[in-house]
Amino acid sequence: MRSVRDFTSGVGFFFQGFGWVAKNTRWWLFGLIPALIAFSVYVAALIYLGTNATELAEFLTPFADSWSWRETFRTLVGIVLFVAGLALAVITFAAITLVIGEPFYEKLSAAVDPLVEEHEQPWWRTLPRSIRDSLVTLMYVLMFTIPLFFLGFVPVVGQTVAPVLGAAVSGFFLTVELTTLALERRGFARKDRFRLLRANKASSLGFGVAVFLLFLVPFVAVIAMPAAVAGAALLVRTRLSPPPTPAPIP
Template sequence: MRDLVVGFGYLMKGQRWVAGHGRWFGFGLLPGLVTLVLYVGALVGLGYGADNLVGWATPFADGWSSPWLGLLRGFLTALVFTFGLFVAVITFTAVTLLIGQPFYESLSEQVDRSEGGRVPRSGLPLWRELWISARDSLRVVARVVFYGILLFAAGFLPVVGQTVVPALGFAVSGFFLAEELTAVALQRRGVELKERLVLLRGRRMMVLGFGVPLTLAFIVPLVAVFLMPGAVAGATLMVRDLAGTESDEPSPQAPAPYSLDKDRGLNDAGRGGFRA
């Protein structure tokens, strides 16, 4: 329970940090606004074109009489739009972080700088950072989809499907949302996806305390846009606890490799929960 509160505390600290640094809050809003416009446009297009798509995919029903034709295609149209909305929700953060990679990396660096100590830099060119971010985001989305399918199937179980499964769904979503957000600071520290997952599993309850409330808020994309800068700031503050900090700031021309303290990542490894 204490770790849950600590994780939520980092989320609040991040929001307070950007509230106290208004310029960086506005700076961090830009990627989310761009992503929101793109997603709204895509969903509007899907809304207009879903019925045509369903009609094209179900030629066998052209000769059906009323009301069966309308019921079938109406149901499938709603299903297509719902699926599109689901995809938008689970990919919104990943796409925002990808579009905003330079913005959020600068924001994360500024958080490190304001807190004192080492300000890690990856030393990689922008295209390489974008490639790593996109690759890791696809891997994370694949994991989310895998767990989503399992939980969807478990949702048909009596009682458990209506109680335990939704809670597990939010836990899974919260964990991987926290992973995507902490990736901004951890990637600058040279920590690969596999190591990041080990690190986050070691403090699973704290990560859930950070990620689950954010997942609930991010259900509304407009809310996600305004919380994203503070979420990145809070994730950076949490990373400073998870991975530790150093007192020296490396030269931008020759960044020192960041050494992950694996023992910290394995603390509390016996705590309950799913394995990412």
């Protein structure tokens, strides 16, 4: 029962983030800027992928040249490529937007979660570390989501278990990404952040799954991004503090 309550409270922090940006519309508009930039890049990339999926499928399947049903097969491959690209866009949207909007979201997170003492560094110094940490997180995401993608083709299991596991995995790593700013301001290095979120797994999953499901709706992801950053800051401040003594960030 406690896990259920913690999961529900994690979902609640996301909606608290919406409440915060609704009361502070200036910060919401401020946080929309990098989200709109990232969204535009993703839309352009997906349009390009969609219009060239058949040619890409043909390039990847030269072995099918002699098949009588090669056009049908390559159409299916093209659809799979586009769906995979769309799934990757959903998974990576938050990470890419946070990298693009590092100085924006640092200020937003600090406004939601003011600290008396914090480990503050200029954004141009934190940006390389943020990119590195996002790549490490993406590697972990792909380790889980690629097998789950193929599991989706298994009858029954692919339509029941795989989507639930996929939402849980994607949700947890979204929480990892979104809480990075608030936890870094408390001096947490990447390993410490992972350890803390695993120790509060139910709350982390509740928050991240709520974000993930909403991010599946294309333009809603843009609107919800500032709320997700604000909600993550509230999650850290309310549920994850006072933190254990973290290792210093190198």
